[in-house]
Amino acid sequence: MAKTKLVYVWSLRNAAADRAGQYIEYKGEQRYMKSPLEYLADALNGTGLGDAYSLEAVVFDDDEGSPRDRASVGHHDFSCRPGGQWFYPAPLEARLLHKLQALGAELVVLDGLLVILDELVRPGAPFHRRIVNIHPGITRIESPYERRGAYATLDALHGARGQKVVNWRTAETTRVPVVDMTGASFHDVDYGIDSGEVILDVLNTRIDPRDTILELRWNNFNNSLFPALHQGLAHRAGMPAA
Numbered sequence: 506m507a508k509t510k511l512v513y514v515w516s517l518r519n520a521a522a523d524r525a526g527q528y529i530e531y532k533g534e535q536r537y538m539k540s541p542l543e544y545l546a547d548a549l550n551g552t553g554l555g556d557a558y559s560l561e562a563v564v565f566d567d568d569e570g571s572p573r574d575r576a577s578v579g580h581h582d583f584s585c586r587p588g589g590q591w592f593y594p595a596p597l598e599a600r601l602l603h604k605l606q607a608l609g610a611e612l613v614v615l616d617g618l619l620v621i622l623d624e625l626v627r628p629g630a631p632f633h634r635r636i637v638n639i640h641p642g643i644t645r646i647e648s649p650y651e652r653r654g655a656y657a658t659l660d661a662l663h664g665a666r667g668q669k670v671v672n673w674r675t676a677e678t679t680r681v682p683v684v685d686m687t688g689a690s691f692h693d694v695d696y697g698i699d700s701g702e703v704i705l706d707v708l709n710t711r712i713d714p715r716d717t718i719l720e721l722r723w724n725n726f727n728n729s730l731f732p733a734l735h736q737g738l739a740h741r742a743g744m745p746a747a
Contacts, residue, residue: 508559509742512610513542514601517565519617529719536723541616541639544731554735557742561608566597566620598624605632612741614639614734615694619655623696636694637741639734641725643706644690644699650708652687653699661687662721665712685712687721689730691737705740707733 520526525540542563549555602625605613615622615638625632642652642661652660656673663670664684671677688708693701709732710725 506556509557510561510609510611511558512562512564512605512608512613513545513560513616514564514566514613514618515542515616516619519619523617523722524719529723530717531720531723538719538723539726539731541726541730541734544726545614545734548735552735553744554738554742557744558612558738561610562604564601564604566601566618598622601625602631611635612637614738621696621698622694626694626696626701634693637704637737638692638694638699638701639730639737640690640692640699641687641722641730642690642699643688643708644692644701645703645706646700648706650684650686650688657699658687658722658725659718661712661725662714662716662718665716666714685714686710687712687725687729689725689733691733691740705733705737707736 520540520542523540524538526543527538528535529538546560549558549560597620610632613632613636615636618638622636624630626636627633640653640657642657643650644653645651646653652658652664654660656670660670661684663678664681664687667680667683668678669681671679686708687710688706690699690703691705692699692703695701707729710721710728712721712724716724
């Protein structure tokens with residue numbers, strides 16, 4: 506069976522904020538922060554997903570010439586270089602389309618991409634319904650656990666403390682009932698913010714209101730996001746449920 510050609514697109518700025526590929530402080534000990542990309546590589550090498558998919562390329566949207574992006578990426582490199590630290594206003598969509606077509610991409614996985622795609626994902630576009638996103642929060646709008654957008658993890662942490670942020674610029678909050686669970690969604694990408702059709706959810710992360718943001722990220726990656734990524738790709742490939 507021919508393997509589906511997979512291309513992985515992410516933002517290094519987001520991975521740097523997660524301290525991906527490094528050890529983090531976790532409740533008085535050190536734990537390794539595996540990135541979704543590293544998890545995917547391990548899954549392709551060590552599970553049945555590798556029979557269904559081949560990872561053709563990893564693409565990032567960061568601009569090495571941008572001082573702002575350079576500062577956000579910090580001491581990490583923009584590519585894997587000997588001795589360097591890595592993470593295992595140009596026309597981005599036009600460049601991305603050209604690259605994806607050159608690679609023969611059949612499915613594109615987004616992880617923490619800090620831009621919103623438009624032309625690539627509209628009905629009739631070359632990659633309509635061929636781009637999926639793995640999001641560290643439930644994206645179903647009807648779910649009581651819904652956490653869309655770039656602040657999904659922080660929003661969930663506030664929720665576990667009985668708070669809802671009503672103004673992200675000022676950090677103003679209001680009291681709400683406690684919601685102490687979060688998860689991840691594997692969904693199709695449209696031109697909204699995490700609003701595409703949900704393919705699969707995993708809701709398996711209990712939140713301790715005393716968690717730090719990195720502790721919650723670690724828990725949610727391992728308990729919900731990695732399983733959602735694996736199960737979502739298996740579902741897309743028509744593989745039987747584990």
